[in-house]
Amino acid sequence: MTAHMPSFSLCDSRGHRHSFPSGRPGIVAFVKEDCPVCDLVMPLLDRLGSLTDIAVFIIGQEETGNRLLVERHTLKTPLLDDSALKVSFAWGIETVPALFFTDDKGYEKSRLIGFSREEWQRFFDELGCDGVEWNSLPPWRPGCGSKSCDPVIADRLRAEAEHSPLRARRIDCAPADDEFEFMFDQGFTDGLPVVPPTPERVLRMLVGTVRDSQEIVASVPPNFAPATVEKIAINAVMAGCRPAYLPVVIAALEAVCTDSFNAHGLMATTMGASPLVVVNGPIRERIGMNMKLGALGQGNRANACIGRALRLILRNIGGAKPGGTERSTLGNPMKFTMCFAEWEERSNWMPLHVERGFACSDSVVTVFPVTSGPQLIIDQKSRRADQLAASMALVMQGIFHPRLQVMDCVLVVCPEHVDTLNACGYSKEDLRRRIQEVTEVPRWKRMPDELTGEGIGSLPPAHSNEAERMRLIPKFVADEMIHIVVAGAEAGKFSGLFHGWVGGTIGSVPVSRKIEEVV
Amino acid sequence: MDPTDERVPVRRSLAARAHDLKGVVGLLDITKPRGSVLLDQLAVRLQERIPGIEVRRYAKPTFAKPAPEALRQTIKAEADAVIEALAD
Numbered sequence: 001m002t003a004h005m006p007s008f009s010l011c012d013s014r015g016h017r018h019s020f021p022s023g024r025p026g027i028v029a030f031v032k033e034d035c036p037v038c039d040l041v042m043p044l045l046d047r048l049g050s051l052t053d054i055a056v057f058i059i060g061q062e063e064t065g066n067r068l069l070v071e072r073h074t075l076k077t078p079l080l081d082d083s084a085l086k087v088s089f090a091w092g093i094e095t096v097p098a099l100f101f102t103d104d105k106g107y108e109k110s111r112l113i114g115f116s117r118e119e120w121q122r123f124f125d126e127l128g129c130d131g132v133e134w135n136s137l138p139p140w141r142p143g144c145g146s147k148s149c150d151p152v153i154a155d156r157l158r159a160e161a162e163h164s165p166l167r168a169r170r171i172d173c174a175p176a177d178d179e180f181e182f183m184f185d186q187g188f189t190d191g192l193p194v195v196p197p198t199p200e201r202v203l204r205m206l207v208g209t210v211r212d213s214q215e216i217v218a219s220v221p222p223n224f225a226p227a228t229v230e231k232i233a234i235n236a237v238m239a240g241c242r243p244a245y246l247p248v249v250i251a252a253l254e255a256v257c258t259d260s261f262n263a264h265g266l267m268a269t270t271m272g273a274s275p276l277v278v279v280n281g282p283i284r285e286r287i288g289m290n291m292k293l294g295a296l297g298q299g300n301r302a303n304a305c306i307g308r309a310l311r312l313i314l315r316n317i318g319g320a321k322p323g324g325t326e327r328s329t330l331g332n333p334m335k336f337t338m339c340f341a342e343w344e345e346r347s348n349w350m351p352l353h354v355e356r357g358f359a360c361s362d363s364v365v366t367v368f369p370v371t372s373g374p375q376l377i378i379d380q381k382s383r384r385a386d387q388l389a390a391s392m393a394l395v396m397q398g399i400f401h402p403r404l405q406v407m408d409c410v411l412v413v414c415p416e417h418v419d420t421l422n423a424c425g426y427s428k429e430d431l432r433r434r435i436q437e438v439t440e441v442p443r444w445k446r447m448p449d450e451l452t453g454e455g456i457g458s459l460p461p462a463h464s465n466e467a468e469r470m471r472l473i474p475k476f477v478a479d480e481m482i483h484i485v486v487a488g489a490e491a492g493k494f495s496g497l498f499h500g501w502v503g504g505t506i507g508s509v510p511v512s513r514k515i516e517e518v519v
Numbered sequence: 520m521d522p523t524d525e526r527v528p529v530r531r532s533l534a535a536r537a538h539d540l541k542g543v544v545g546l547l548d549i550t551k552p553r554g555s556v557l558l559d560q561l562a563v564r565l566q567e568r569i570p571g572i573e574v575r576r577y578a579k580p581t582f583a584k585p586a587p588e589a590l591r592q593t594i595k596a597e598a599d600a601v602i603e604a605l606a607d
Contacts, residue, residue, distance in 0.1 A: 171521050188523070197522060223526075227524075316524075506583055
């Protein structure tokens with residue numbers, strides 16, 4: 001059984017409509033004006049149009065080109081307009097001229113692609129169509145690419161086709177509207193311009209994942225709205241992502257939307273928290289992430305756009321908008337984007353993702369709840385690891401307030417500081433321990449007094465004894481809440497510090513997710 | 520293409536406001552610093568001004584997350600009115 005060819009209804013230049021199948025055997029030929037082979041076969045096709053028992057449909061792919069073909073060849077057979085290319089796309093035309101012979105119900109019986117004199121002559125003979133000077137024609141010509149395969153047009157056609165993976169609502173932007181201004185007016189942006197998410201761009205973005213476009217990846221807080229792969233791709237386009245970044249955005253979103261990360265609280269808090277995204281593993285190099293000079297700053301597309309896509313998803317799908325569910329007192333610039341990769345190879349330490357239970361060869365994204373940073377830690381003079389670690393500790397004592405004990409922080413150790421610590425044999429554990437040791441103070445020194453009303457609170461009566469007052473309390477509730485990564489340029493003894501938020505089960509804990517790569 | 524969740528928000532009516540305080544008045548502490556100080560004072564004043572009401576105290580386990588369903592149901596079942604101290 002041969003295939004049933006898609007039905008269509010197209011108009012000729014005089015506005016008369018022609019429908020396929022017609023109830024008679026049919027010949028359907030696709031041509032375009034700028035193809036010399038189409039030019040060559042136009043008289044032959046016109047001749048087929050004189051056959052009385054066969055319905056002949058000659059279909060041109062360009063409006064202007066169709067007019068030129070009619071004039072040039074003084075066609076008697078109507079030339080149908082498929083300048084929208086929907087019929088060419090539906091018929092899967094890759095090369096023109098393409099001629100299909102069908103039965104009366106529209107089933108294909110044979111086809112001719114390009115021009116082979118022998119094949120065309122045999123076809124004409126079978127139909128009893130004579131009067132062609134075959135010897136005046138070349139033996140073979142390959143034809144040209146169909147306009148429906150033009151890369152720019154093909155994405156639009158795929159997006160508009162019946163089996164398109166796109167289901168999101170199309171929003172029409174009037175021709176006179178500036179599409180960038182339109183996106184601002186709709187409230188879709190973070191305050192910076194976004195790339196308009198046209199169906200073509202969204203389709204190209206979806207190439208970055210093997211997941212089905214309608215798969216629901218997560219319920220996005222604060223509104224707990226479902227995020228399909230398609231919706232994620234739309235926001236990734238707006239953020240400026242390349243398709244290769246999409247798996248990182250998806251993994252980061254999965255991590256952010258867990259109960260443990262508690263993105264609802266993170267968005268709503270007056271403290272102005274936001275996710276910090278750290279990427280580990282082979283994907284860093286593959287998508288060109290920056291982990292070296294200026295890694296925490298601007299200038300790298302992957303770093304900037306992955307973090308921004310995550311934020312736009314929280315805003316547009318989750319509904320986290322300032323003044324709505326997002327209630328930051330001050331806000332912070334990390335609410336635009338904050339994402340970088342760890343320079344795993346630059347130290348002899350275990351990389352972040354391996355510490356967190358993944359294989360070194362895994363690509364992993366880790367999200368941290370952070371409220372401020374990167375705060376600069378300067379130590380250009382210490383030559384011993386214990387001194388340098390103490391410098392870091394002294395700066396960390398100030399997180400939120402020197403008297404408060406805190407939970408998570410992310411310490412970004414720069415290469416020159418790594419060298420000092422590695423040279424003295426300091427492990428990540430040694431660094432954490434030293435920070436806790438240096439920041440330890442008796443409990444009474446963390447309590448409010450005449451100087452400041454802030455502190456970790458009065459002693460409950462049951463514990464108001466001298467031993468409790470003198471109990472040493474380090475800055476961090478637990479050593480493992482000091483998260484250490486390596487990044488930065490070779491030059492400069494400047495490390496960085498991100499302050500966490502409310503940690504543990506009462507707040508938010510960092511979450512890692514393996515990235516599903518399309519290799 | 521639409522980057523949002525495309526959902527039309529459900530318009531919900533607010534619960535009927537209490538015109539006067541009687542019966543059980545719940546005071547909900549979200550556990551932000553000094554919220555309890557405000558509620559302590561409020562409890563004293565309410566009982567001075569409206570004799571006969573019973574003040575019952577409630578607290579969220581953490582201010583960083585929404586109130587658990589069980590707590591919300593308990594307050595709904597026990598209290599005729601509730602006052603929440605946001606403390607921000």
